[in-house]
Amino acid sequence: xxxxxxxxxxxxxxxxxxxxxxxxxxxxxxxxxxxxxxxxxxxxxxxxxxxxxxxxxxxxxxxxxxxxxxxxxxxxxxxxxxxxxxxxxxxxxxxxxxxxxxxxxxxxxxxxxxxxxxxxxxxxxxxxxxxxxxxxxxxxxxxxxxxxxxxxxxxxxxxxxxxxxxxxxxxxxxxxxxxxxxxxxxxxxxxxxxxxxxxxxxxxxxxxxxxxxxxxxxxxxxxxxxxxxxxxxxxxxxxxxxxxxxxxxxxxxxxxxxxxxxxxxxxxxxxxxxxxxxxxxxxxxxxxx
Amino acid sequence: xxxxxxxxxxxxxxxxxxxxxxxxxxxxxxxxxxxxxxxxxxxxxxxxxxxxxxxxxxxxxxxxxxxxxxxxxxxxxxxxxxxxxxxxxxxxxxxxxxxxxxxxxxxxxxxxxxxxxxxxxxxxxxxxxx
Numbered sequence: 001x002x003x004x005x006x007x008x009x010x011x012x013x014x015x016x017x018x019x020x021x022x023x024x025x026x027x028x029x030x031x032x033x034x035x036x037x038x039x040x041x042x043x044x045x046x047x048x049x050x051x052x053x054x055x056x057x058x059x060x061x062x063x064x065x066x067x068x069x070x071x072x073x074x075x076x077x078x079x080x081x082x083x084x085x086x087x088x089x090x091x092x093x094x095x096x097x098x099x100x101x102x103x104x105x106x107x108x109x110x111x112x113x114x115x116x117x118x119x120x121x122x123x124x125x126x127x128x129x130x131x132x133x134x135x136x137x138x139x140x141x142x143x144x145x146x147x148x149x150x151x152x153x154x155x156x157x158x159x160x161x162x163x164x165x166x167x168x169x170x171x172x173x174x175x176x177x178x179x180x181x182x183x184x185x186x187x188x189x190x191x192x193x194x195x196x197x198x199x200x201x202x203x204x205x206x207x208x209x210x211x212x213x214x215x216x217x218x219x220x221x222x223x224x225x226x227x228x229x230x231x232x233x234x235x236x237x238x239x240x241x242x243x244x245x246x247x248x249x250x251x252x253x254x255x256x257x258x259x260x261x262x263x264x265x266x267x268x269x270x271x272x273x274x275x276x277x278x279x280x281x282x283x284x285x286x287x288x289x
Numbered sequence: 290x291x292x293x294x295x296x297x298x299x300x301x302x303x304x305x306x307x308x309x310x311x312x313x314x315x316x317x318x319x320x321x322x323x324x325x326x327x328x329x330x331x332x333x334x335x336x337x338x339x340x341x342x343x344x345x346x347x348x349x350x351x352x353x354x355x356x357x358x359x360x361x362x363x364x365x366x367x368x369x370x371x372x373x374x375x376x377x378x379x380x381x382x383x384x385x386x387x388x389x390x391x392x393x394x395x396x397x398x399x400x401x402x403x404x405x406x407x408x409x410x411x412x413x414x415x416x417x418x419x
Contacts, residue, residue: 149326149353215374217330217350238352239329246330268332268348 010191066127071117101133114158159279206257209279212246216272291320299410306361325351368392
């Protein structure tokens with residue numbers, strides 16, 4: 001109880017339906033937090049996959065649930081001031097049920113930014129109250145709402161994949177560097193056989209981190225070049241404000257995936273130099289116990 | 290409402306143009322930089338390059354998007370803001386001043402009269418700006 005795992009829903013061929021977090025709510029009860037854009041697809045997938053499983057029951061709680069991510073070094077103090085409990089005891093990827101600003105909340109020490117913080121799940125009709133209390137309570141700390149653009153730079157600096165950009169139904173878990181969530185020894189799961197085969201044969205390409213060696217923004221879909229030949233594709237790229245670098249994620253041929261490899265990204269017809277680098281691009285600040 | 294200086298002319302693509310003797314200085318408007326968000330990359334032509342009215346002459350990128358820059362008038366590029374590639378944030382901080390992009394020696398004076406006045410540009414913005 002109280003445990004959370006980052007995981008994947010896989011197709012039988014090992015490619016990816018969605019990435020998600022799984023909450024262990026009880027002995028045999030789980031909460032799945034999926035990408036909002038994939039709710040319908042995932043619902044259809046999980047219900048179909050478990051159609052013949054006795055006692056497997058699903059409830060789509062999306063409409064009734066709000067989620068606010070409070071992220072950053074001051075998140076623990078802020079959530080702590082508003083909560084009915086000592087949230088500093090909640091470890092990374094753990095959760096507790098309690099109240100925050102008197103709103104019943106699932107307090108989850110998770111996020112997708114590489115910073116310490118919480119994701120707060122609240123009833124949809126009380127999420128606004130929670131939001132307002134957080135903004136008011138954090139005013140002295142400089143709290144601010146951020147949009148997806150800002151969130152995207154944070155997750156990119158951590159090389160966290162974004163579904164639809166870096167991982168999708170054409171990419172398998174191993175080439176995406178997510179082998180740690182699809183361990184064959186953990187028991188049966190959809191895609192296990194296919195991924196075991198990929199693991200045995202070795203991946204053809206890998207999702208790697210690129211640093212542009214001159215100012216240039218590599219974006220989703222731009223070709224990655226080696227000696228003018230295409231060797232891969234950029235999946236995400238941006239200026240990285242925390243690292244103050246121009247960075248990208250890309251799939252490249254496995255032979256070119258090691259740190260230090262000099263490559264280029266084709267940007268508007270010009271080859272801009274880039275180097276494979278170790279990731280994350282910026283040190284993680286998550287609070288590991 | 291975004292700042293729209295009265296002494297400039299404008300394009301529907303949100304560039305501004307300023308007459309300076311027989312030359313025209315060009316940048317993007319306060320509205321444009323607000324819509325883009327933090328500018329992180331600017332690509333400009335070289336001195337001596339020819340630009341054509343309504344055709345793109347460069348690129349500005351924010352975290353969110355890539356946008357082409359469109360020339361308000363045709364002519365030859367006689368000055369380029371060499372600071373911008375190193376300090377793209379200047380476009381956000383001072384779009385009508387230090388954030389200027391190029392100076393053009395126009396080849397067709399009639400194009401100047403095709404540009405929007407400040408009042409017309411403000412009306413254009415009031416209607417949604419696209």
